[in-house]
Amino acid sequence: MNVADQITEVAKLFPHKRSVVATDGKDRFGKYRYVHYTFEQLESKINQFSNALVDVGVKKGDKALLFVKPCLDFSALVFALFKVGAVPVLIDPGMGRKPFLRALESCGPRIMIGIPKAHVLRRLFPKVFKSVEIYLNYGNKSFLGAKSILALSSNKSQSFESVEVEANELGAILFTSGGTGRPKGVEYTHDIFISQTKALKEEFKLTKEDVDCPGFPLFAMFTLSMGMTSCIPDMDPSRPSEACPKSLEKIIKDQSVTFAAGSPAIWKNLGEYCVSENILLPTLRSLVMFGAPISIELHELFSKALPNGDTFTPYGATESLPVANAMGSAVLERKEQIRSGKGVYLGRPLSSVDVKVIADVEEAIESISDIKELPNNEIGEFLVKSRTTTKGYYQMPEKTKLAKVYDGESVWHRMGDVGHKDEDGNLWFLGRKAHKIVHEEKSHYSISIESIFNQHPEVEKSALISKEVPSIAIQRKDASISLTKAQANLFLNELLEIGKKYGHTKDFEQFYLCSKFPVDVRHNIKIDRKRLGEMKLERLR
Structure with missing residues (x-):
């Protein structure tokens, strides 16, 4: 089944239901104006784009x-590419220029659809775009030799028969953030997308009556396939930490949003x-946060703001998601365990997902018969398998070999995360391998x-770093790195006292100050430990 067929089916069932909603400026009273496509209009737009692409x-x-x-046409373009059997390549432009260009060059695309700024980029780096033969501009006019996809599609037929695809045929290439190395192109099939849609629908009990606000643009692909209305937030998805909370509140209330998902940097x-401001969000039933460990404090904030809902922290990776899911209320029940170092509570794996905790080894594991599975409460690497587990990285056989474990016809994925499983089958995350x-x-x-x-009241966040001995970098809430001798002495002694209360931290004696930790570019919240390790830090003495 072609992924785009899901929209065709929804359009037949609910032609006049709103599909995509977007803001269209504000009126003189400062209130948002909105525009939308119905599912019938969305299907027609997909078909017009499809005909233009073939032509x-x-x-x-x-x-x-x-x-x-993100705009009214973003999802239509994605589904049109699927419909004609093309392979969308989705790279986060916020990952940084060098890794972005390396990722782009590695996949050898033939087609490029972009806004004018993207076409300026191809003129600046022609070698990177040398494989591209067809350029299309997303705008009303041609730009730098790229024809307008809007003009080309405007008079096309509103009918198009989707190209048949095999279940395991390459459907898309989605790049990882590259948080622990070079970004890798993850190979997705149409079947994986469809299986993810089914898994998310079941896990969050979503129906066509729900209304989505996707902080991560691609998430709309899943919710639209379920027949949900998707309301595009007024924000730059490449800078989630800069999202305006007042704008988000207005959109959630104006559109009666019931389901929202994205980086914790947005929702913080x-x-x-x-x-x-003593504001409640009564319609929001599920607030889904992913991409980085979620602080207890963030769950506590929303326990006050969501009178009829809860937070959720699904666990997974681009290579396999969702794996597990935890409700915020369940996290808060375990906050003392979390604060004492047991790890981040991930909840139980989904019923459709198999998870093993295996001995942590550096070399490749060729077969499932070669693993050493660990018992409950022993720390190891998470190994996962489900219908949403991808089988490889695009043109990276060595990386694929290290990440995959073969089990007959099926494939397990090594998550690169370490943790353990408790007696009740819940997963606990202890960090990246x-x-x-x-x-x-x-x-x-x-x-x-x-x-x-992090328990210290003056600590915003801390990070394990490697110096002559394992050490701790500290970002204070006041961002100060210039303490008086007396202040530094007191702060250091307080940190040492906290560490001595626990067996696994009692030997830590070296602490460093950093005014602000560097963070990842995709979610704007994970500590960029590579860059932190390269920074000159002030030793706390």
Whole structure:
């Protein structure tokens, strides 16, 4: 089944229901104006784009770059590419220029659809775009030799028969953020997208009556396929930490949003704003946060702002998602365990997902018969398998070999995360495998150690770093790195006292100050430990 067929089916069932909603400026009273497509209109738009793509020479299997900001037409363009059998290549432009250009060059796209700024980029870096043969501009006019996809599609037929695809045929290439190395192109099939849609629908009990606000643009693909209305937030998705909470509140209330998903950096702003202004969001039933460990404090904020809902923290990776899911209320019930270093509570794996905790090894594991599965409460690497588990990285056989474990016809994915499973089958996350520090034959895990020093009331966040010995970098809430001798002495002694209360942190004696930790570009909240390790930090003495 072609992914785009899901929209065709929904359009037949609910032709006049709103599909995509977007803001269209504000009126003189400062209130948002909105525009929308019905599902019938969305299907027609997809078909017009599909006919235009075929007419300019797009063929089944062509890889297509899409550089278009979230708008009414974003989802229509994605589904049109699927419908003609092309392979959308989705790269986060916020990942940084060098990794972005390397990712782009590695996939050899033939098609490029982009806003004018993207076409300026191809003129600046022609070698990177050398494989592209067909350029299309998302705008009303041609630009730098790229024809307007809007003009080309305006008079096309509103009917189009989707190209048949095999279940395991390459459907899209989605790039990882590259948080622990070079960004990798994850190979998605049409079947994986359809299976993810089904898993998310079942896990969050979503129906066509729900209304979505996707902080992560691609999430709309899933909710639209379920027949939900998707309301595009007024924000730059490449800068989630800069999202305006007042605008988010207005959209959620104006559109009676019941389901919202995205980076915790988005929702942190909204939560703090709601609590400080005594604002409630009564329609919001599910607030889904992913991309980084979620603080207890963020769950607590929304326990006050969501009278009829809860927060959710689904666990997974681009290579396999969703894996597990935890409700905020369940996290708060375990906050003392979390603060004492047990890890981040991930909840139980979904019923359709198999998870093993295996001995942490650096080399590739060829077969499932070669793993050493660990018992409950022992720390190891998470190994997962489901219908949403991807089988490889695009043109990266060595990376694929390291990440995949073969089990007959099926494939397990090594998550690169370490943690453990408790007696009740719940998963606990202790950090990225790449962030583990081994010193004198003892393993130190980032999350379990940082949760201890984060208890200090003046600590905004802490990070396990490697110096001569395992050490802790501290970002204070006041961002200060210039303390008086007396202040530094007091702060250091307080940190040492906190550390001595726990067996796994009692030996930490070296602390460093950083005014502001560097963070990842995709979610704007995960600590960029590579950059932090390269920074000159002030030793706390």
